[in-house]
Each structure stands twice: as C-alpha cells, then as structure tokens.
Amino acid sequence: MLPFFQPNQDDAPAAQRPPERIVPSEILGRKPELTQCPFCEEVVVTEIHSQRGGAMWITCFLCLIMGCVAGCCLIPFCMKRLRNIQHVCPECHANIHTHKPL
Template identity: 40%
Template structure:
C-alpha cells in the first residue's frame, strides 16, 4: 500500500533542509559587549551650556582667510655621492670649502666584527678572534679634511 501523498508531484519539493533555532546567529558566540550605534553627527556649534550666549551675525562671514596668496617651496635634498675609496681622495670640503687631499684612518666596521665573530664561533677564543682588527682590508676607512680636520665620510667595506 502506497501513501497517496508521495505520488503527488506538487507536494514533493526535493530534500528537506534542517531548521535551526534562531536565538543566536552562531551558537557558542557571545553577543558584543558594547553598543554598535554610530556616533552622533558632528556639529560646528558648541553645545549651549550655563551662561552660553550664541550670536550669529547676518551676511557672509569668512574666518581665517589670507588676503595674500601663499606659495609653497619644495626643497629636495639628495645625498651627495662623495666617491670615497680606501685611498685618500682630492675633494672640496663641505665645511671649509677648501680643495684638499683627505686624511684617512682605519676603524673597525661591520666586516671586522663579522669576521671576528666567525673566528670566535670556530674556536679561536684566546685572542685569535681579534686578528681581523689588524688586517687593513677588513677595516673601514674614515676620511677627514686635511685643512679643518672635519670628518668628511666613511668608506665601508660592507
């Protein structure tokens, strides 16, 4: 014996979708703890308070206008390529404007410290890790003006 409702095509619409309770959109998720309303609109007029008197003048009013036009000057500063090398170079000093040959001095730099650290990690603990501080090709070179002794720049190995 068949059910007469199952033979009627108008009553069968396909697989039935399960229904869920509509109390929360996501079960286990708490509702927000704060009010989600937008802030009140901004008003140009201050709120009236005790002793506040607001008087508006009729006509067009302009506030903060400058009768003279202003111009903006943009100054772009680009780094100066000094062309420093490990040898003394002839250049014009930016401090005293004298054209002289620079004086050089060797100072430890990044390459020196990396080489010393590598030697230390390889087992040279008894002072042998300081050998890169004695090798001129591992040191950075400071250039000074021979006239005013101002530091002009540094040639870095790394």
C-alpha cells in the same frame, strides 16, 4: 723629422701623469683623494685615519661560530682591509666621509 716628433714628446709626459680629478666625497675609497670638502668648500687631498669597524666584529663573530676559539677570532683585527677609513679635511678637520669595507 725633429719638428714632427716634438709634439709627441710633449704629449708623452701628460699621458703618463695621473689625471687630477676631484672625487665626490660620497665615493672616497681607501686612499687619500682629491675632493671638495662639503663643509669649507675647499678642494683638498683628504687625510685618512683607519679605525676598527663593524666588519672586524662581524668577521670575529663568524670565526667564533666556526669554532676558532683559540685566539684565531682576533685575526680580523690585524687585517687592514677590514678597517674603516675616515677621510678628514686638512683645512677644517671635519669628517668628510668614512669608507666602510662592508
């Protein structure tokens, strides 16, 4: 019985491990991802930096139009999901991709 179960025990950790896949730089999301830098050709896990983007200003403007003038229009600037995410190569520090929520 033991030799029969041995291969299954080896397979279980491999199945639970997330696959190490290289994400194309054009579709990088909100998290650091494994990708190939188009500038230095190295396969790297990107460093991310969040910054204010157009989505925040558009949401702020929509709040103003709907009558939120008592500071409520500043709420979008506190929402992390509306921030642009800049992916930077840790090797050559080039900007690989900027993920924009809108």
